[in-house]
Amino acid sequence: MIKKRLGREESQQLTRDKLFDTATELMIRKGFHAASVNVIAEEAGFSKGAFFSNFASKSDLLLQLTQRFKRVEIDRLSTTLTSGYSSEQLSHGLNAYIDTLKNNTRCAILDAELQLIALRDEEFSQHYYDLHEENSEALGKLITIIFNHAGKKPPLEHAALAKTFTALAEGLILxxxxxxxxxxxxxxxxxxxTAEPL
Amino acid sequence: MIKKRLGREESQQLTRDKLFDTATELMIRKGFHAASVNVIAEEAGFSKGAFFSNFASKSDLLLQLTQRFKRVEIDRLSTTLTSGYSSEQLSHGLNAYIDTLKNNTRCAILDAELQLIALRDEEFSQHYYDLHEENSEALGKLITIIFNHAGKKPPLEHAALAKTFTALAEGLILxxxxxxxxxxxxxxxxxxxTAEPL
Amino acid sequence: MIKKRLGREESQQLTRDKLFDTATELMIRKGFHAASVNVIAEEAGFSKGAFFSNFASKSDLLLQLTQRFKRVEIDRLSTTLTSGYSSEQLSHGLNAYIDTLKNNTRCAILDAELQLIALRDEEFSQHYYDLHEENSEALGKLITIIFNHAGKKPPLEHAALAKTFTALAEGLILxxxxxxxxxxxxxxxxxxxTAEPL
Amino acid sequence: MIKKRLGREESQQLTRDKLFDTATELMIRKGFHAASVNVIAEEAGFSKGAFFSNFASKSDLLLQLTQRFKRVEIDRLSTTLTSGYSSEQLSHGLNAYIDTLKNNTRCAILDAELQLIALRDEEFSQHYYDLHEENSEALGKLITIIFNHAGKKPPLEHAALAKTFTALAEGLILxxxxxxxxxxxxxxxxxxxTAEPL
DNA sequence: AATGAATGAGCGTTCATTCAT
DNA sequence: AATGAATGAACGCTCATTCAT
Structure with missing residues (x-):
């Protein structure tokens, strides 16, 4: 086994990743305001300076954190949708998805935190809703497949359908x-x- | 027209009410952390000192604010339930309730804010959940009446039933x-x- | 037994006395700065307003408190000196005085507090030192009597003699x-x- | 002349020292309460933030300040005791010590301030009395040497002997x-x- | 004479951010 | 790229004091 020597870029990416993870963890546990830059950096094993070498500001972190958080969900959904699974498999997959992802207290809390920020900060709002819409669209397609698999036409369009279930999951967890x-x-x-047949 | 002379108590109640209202407004618009004592007091037209003449601390305000916020909803529901309305009237009443109360962006945001605080602060948690449970119980009874009016048995007990609809309303607004x-x-x-018959 | 009805003046004197006692107690236990007007008033069973009806300001209280505190000691010493006691009795009296008064932790702490304030506040300084000098003079006469009783001439003049013993007592307690x-x-x-004979 | 370039550590030590000195000065001139963090920092030429970069809290400063203040005295005494001076020289040294150190108004005031705090704050009390005891022990040994040099046995053990003279010096200055x-x-x-012979 | 709501300056402390190293 | 001392604005809160009642 060859000892991997990290280049500067890789090394910085590692730092950035650790900061992302720690920041996410702290935003969930304490909220955006209470998760201070100092605590994020120290809990990640770095100094305040490292934080500002990787992020322009605390709100820049928030933007990138949101991007990463939503992107992970979108990618997972996209993979499921574009893979050659049969609709039956997808249907089962959704059930699993519902069981696991939405039944994830941590994600729900983080999402609620982000949504409250979005409702109050216009700049962040744009960023968040674009990603959220994309996410909802993908999830909506998946849910639609279930309806179709049961020979039914979903009662709402993709995004609205997804948002209904997201609301249910996150609202209950909150x-x-x-x-x-x-x-x-x-x-x-x-x-x-109760849905109309296809 | 009689010139109203306010007694000390009335006058203080007025101050307290103004502070409550301003604090509520600010908690919705900016969140608990950003709604600083200073800003609350100034926007209410008073000094910081006035705030602390009326509330022992900022978290005392939060407690009383929550109490007041939840109590209003509970009282509204209780009144509806105990008044001599027919179940049909109640059913229509609920529809109105859903349309108005839950379709209230401001209440939803405030509730979400409180829920996030409750998830992170053990002391506040107890306070919030007691009130929330009482609220859910009352709302659940009301929703149950609708099911019964349609000759059906609701698929969940009172509180769980209510929380499902609250999640839906608040989750969507978020x-x-x-x-x-x-x-x-x-x-x-x-x-x-799809519910079972009575 | 006739139920005594207090006149306004007597009633106010009672209030003032209670405030004095409570203030003294708190100044000893917590110091001048930490003994807030609010706490003094409340612990005395009154409101802040009562305090300011009896004292022009907190530093006015300090002045009057010092006056009263020092006056009590001066009076006690004066009484002892002017009463017809024999020098032997006075000598025993001083021993008792030393045992009781100066062995009084509370008085020592209060005096030290006042001395520190006097060292820093010119206005208070004048007030304090006048009283302290009078007190020292009286105590010095008493101590001189002991020396004389033993057929000796004290090695210092009255005030300096007294201050030496006060320093010893209060310095050790501190x-x-x-x-x-x-x-x-x-x-x-x-x-x-070791003193010179008379 | 070499232009001195200070490293980070040296630079911070300079800041810390300036804060220590200013804080000591202010505690003497105005007392602990009146020597606010803001005033200390500004008079030292820094911002409030600099204070908290160097001390965890105001009471942390008090602890470190006390440590430093007492340690200086202890070290001076220890050096005198352990150096090869004859007892005669030591005896003269003590006279000098009494003349200089104890005849130091500033030290006396600071010590009185600390003693009053120690009497009221249990946590600080432990810290102060440990250092004070060590100091008294060292001073007591020195005073004992004088007694021995005169062929006499001191009438009190080391610490009690020292405390008596400290009380005298500080009590008189107060x-x-x-x-x-x-x-x-x-x-x-x-x-x-009047002491017993050896 | 006594009350206590309101004031506003000031307190100790935290925080995001900067910059010399 | 990373450090961490220093900044300065803002925070929650306390205090002596005022004044309408």
Missing amino acids: QGHEDPAIEIKLVLNSLIQ | QGHEDPAIEIKLVLNSLIQ | QGHEDPAIEIKLVLNSLIQ | QGHEDPAIEIKLVLNSLIQ
Whole structure:
């Protein structure tokens, strides 16, 4: 095994990644305001200076953090959609997706935090909603496949459909609900049953 | 026209109310952290000192603000439930309730803010969830009446039922949705249709 | 027994006395700065307003408090000196005085507090030192009587003599010594032994 | 002449020293409460932030300041004791010590300030008394040497002996006495004369 | 005479950010 | 690229004091 020597760029990417992860963790645990630059840097094992070598400002971190957070979800959904799975497999996949991703307290809290910031900060708003829309579109397509698989036409367009389920999942978690899977499935099945046939 | 002379108590109650209102407004517009004592007091037309003559601390304000906010909703629901309305009237009342109260961006944002604080602050958590549970119980009873009016048995117990619809309303608003009424009614009707008969 | 009805003046004197006592107590326990007007008033059972009805300001209280504190000691010493006691009785009286008064942690702390303020505040300084000088003069006369009783001439004039013993008593208490009586008597006896005969 | 370039550490040490000196000066001139962080920093030529880059809190400064203040005295005494001076030289040294150090108004005031804080703050108390005891022990040894040099046994153990003279010096200065040397020497000589022979 | 709501200066402290090293 | 001392604005909060009641 060859000891890998990191180049400057790789090394910095490592620093940046560690800062991202720590910042995400702290934003979830304490919120954006309480997650101070100093604490983020130190908990990541660096100094304040390293933070500002990697991010122009704290709000720059927020932008990039959001980008990364949403991109991960979008990529996961896109992969599922473009892979050659049958609609049945996708349907099962969605159930898993609902069970795992949306049943993820940490993601829900972070998303709520970001949404509150978006509602108050116009500049951030644009950034967030673009990504959120893309995410919702992808998730909506996936949910639509389930409806279709049951021979039904979903009652809402892609994004609206996805947002409904996201609202359900995240809204329940915010209320302290540990696992919103039951409610989500209840609503999903009910909507499928009452939906118009294809 | 009689010149109203305010007593000391009345006068202070006025100050307190103004501070409450301003604080609520600012918590919605800027969030708990950004709504600093200084800004709250000044925007209410008082000095910082006046704030601390009326509230023991900023977190005391948060507690009382939450109490007041939730109590208003609980009282509104209780009044509706205990008044002699027929279940049909109640059913229409709920629809109105959904249209108005839950379609209230400001309330949704404030509630989300409080929920995020509750998730991170153990002491506040107890306070919030007690009130939230009471609120959910009352709302759940109201929603149950609609199901019964349609000859159906709701698929969840009171609190869980209410939380599902609250999640839907607040979750959608957090995503930037201006009016979640369509989705709420869609899900409500769907759940009623697919519910077991009484 | 006739129920005493207090006139306005008597009633106010009562309030003032209670404020004095409480202020003294708090100045000892917490120091002048930490003994806030609010706490003094409340602990005395009154409102802030009552404080300012009786004292022009907090530093006015300090002045009057000092006056009262020093006056009590001066009066006690004067009474002892002018009463018809024999020098032997006075000598025993001083020993008792040393044992009780100067062995009084509370008085020592309060005096040290006042001395520090006097060293820093010119206006207060004048007030304090006048009283202190009077006190020292009286105490010095008493100590001189002991020396004379032993057939000796004290090695310092009245005030300087008294200040030496006050320094000893208060300085030891400030260092945490609970009972400086041993050291005081040691020094007193030693000085008497080595003093010139009358 | 070589242009001195200060490293980061040296530079910070300079800042810290300036803050220490200014803080000491202000604590003497105005007392602990009145010597606010803001004033200390500004008078030292820095911003408030610089203070908190160098001290964790104001009470941390107090701890370190006390440490430094007492340590200087202890070191001076220790050096005198461990150097090869004859007891006669030491005896003269003590006289000088009494003349200079204890005849130091500033030190006396600072020590009194610290003692009052120690009497009221349990946490600080431990810190102060440990250092004070060490200091008293060293001073006591020195004073004992004088007694021995005169062929006498001191009437008190080391610490108690030292505290007696410290009380005398500081207590007199607190009373406004500018130079307590006369009283100190009077008491010292008197105690030596009346002490038991070795 | 006594109350206590309101004031506004000041407190100790935190924070994002800068910059010399 | 990374460090961390220094900055200065802002924070939550306390205080002596005022004044309408």
